[in-house]
Amino acid sequence: MEASQELHLPNYMKDDNTSQETNNLISSLPADKDFMGYSLYNYKGCWYYPNTLQAVLDVQDNFRPQKNDIILASLPKGGTTWLKSLVFAIVHREKYRENPQIIHPLLSQNPHDLVPFLEIELYASSHTPDLAKFPSPMIFSTHMHLNALHEATTKSSSSPCKIVYVCRGLKDTFVSGWHYKNMLHRTKMDQASFELMFDGYCRGVTLYGPYWEHMLSYWKGSLEDRENVLFMRYEEIIEEPLIQVKRLAEFLNCPFTEEEEESGSAEEILNLCSLRNLSNLEINKKGTTRIGIDSNVFFRKGEVGDWKNHLTPQMAKRIDEVVEVKLRGSGLIFQ
Template sequence: MVNILEVVHDESLPKENWWGKNCVCQINDFWFLPKFLPSTIRVLNEFKPLPNDVILASFPKTGTTWLKSLVFSIVNRSSKESLVKHNPHDLVPTLEVQVFGTTHQSSSITTHDESHSTRLYSTHIPYQLLGNTFHSSNCRVIYITRNPKDTLVSMWHFTNKWKDADQDGPWHLEEAIEKFCSGVFPGGPYYDHVMGFRKASLEKPKNIFSITYEELMKDTKIHVKRLAEFLGCPFMNDEEVDEIVKNCSFDILSSYEVNKSGDFPSWFQVPYNSFFRQGVVGDHKNYLDAKTIERIDALTRDKFHGAGFMYGI
């Protein structure tokens, strides 16, 4: 096991190429983009959650943008105007990207008492590394996951919209498949990431809420109600729920100018419009052949079904 306190000064971390000349670095069996390694270490060493904090956790490209808009709207009931003017990732900043990254100062979240308000953050850091931080307070965590095949295809599309994609050359789907299956993937291995939070949610259901993208898509209203109850702010009537579901729908969110913008945020190398592609279930069928689908399904049976999580196929 790597000593987290020493990682920032250690140049001997395992490294692997995952796309062209781009590499990922390994800490305790998980892979991270080098750009966010120092800020990830800062989160692990410095972040002290407050009891009322809500952390939205996820593997990359599993429904994070939608979950951010929904949870922000649940906590801030009169939030439609904020969603019109701000991308969901600016409303719910990511700990290792914005909050502890180079564009923001983490001191702003620790120097004043906000113990009676709800602070919303997100993270892609696996539970296996961040679990002790969650245990240090009574904060609540919401974890969303998505079918592995759709996750892979979404990440492939997303990566090819990066600012350096033209310079590095396209990330070919065949290479993306190999890297995903081997676990050498930003945030990966995917299956370990999901199971870390899955097991924790079963052990600590009052603090960790786990949901799948497919569940949320199938009956958004029911699960928005469940999320509100988990967060301690249940709805008084169905009209409030309907309004949030409507305002956070893919069609509505993707129609706002801020989310159609080709501008790049200061905190990542993709344009804002990259966060809104299709928002559907089963898109992998348009890109993966039968052999690849069976290959990933075999992994899913082993990693998920073998552990009692009947999901992903």
């Protein structure tokens, strides 16, 4: 697929919001192309589209989190929507339990509008966005590597904020990303495009890639700073949701009380944030997020092992071999 082909292109993939300084930087960076023919540039080991790189640089220059802020990190299509829903519901549960007459925001707004992306939304539209308009504690999201994010967070004068990372198996992440691309660009891509995207994925040439470096940055961060960086596996949340939601609440310093345990508060949050519930809401079937992306593109199957329906045994073997080599010796293991 050629870059010139008419597609619905989100702003983060474009190159129309870069400063001259960033253009100068880009001209000096290693370059490659995604499977559609759009240029990607490698900055400090990570691949970006021009507008995304500009926003990342703005985050690093201007974002200074406060002590109580929470940053949710993930790979694209790595469990982002679910993590946003769960954390928002956990952190704000008392507010909506005490005011049952108020409609819970997750029933009327897309999770991505409740927990905005730092580089894809906030700093993509302004070098210095007004962050005070979001409820406290502020919850933000990012796809940035921890190394890139730390260039902003370590400059903050306050204590370290909490960072939660959700990690999903790379074969499922790839397949989910493929379907997302088709829905995002409002087109039906062919098998040749599928194979091109897969090749770029395995080479690490994809937005925010290489994905194994992304995972490793947060894995190592969680080992070095357990108090402020939590590493969660998507598959474990699927397998033991109650245990993982309680673990998440503990990490965020808002554990479920004995009374909440007895009343089933955690179970209520899991039901509220379930894929079945969220995907059936009118706002998520027909709505559009603040950055102009159709809400329904964020909800598909959410299954573990769906890759088996899309990848050949040879493809699966190639990803497994890449991951085994790249993660060797780190202690991070995927089944």
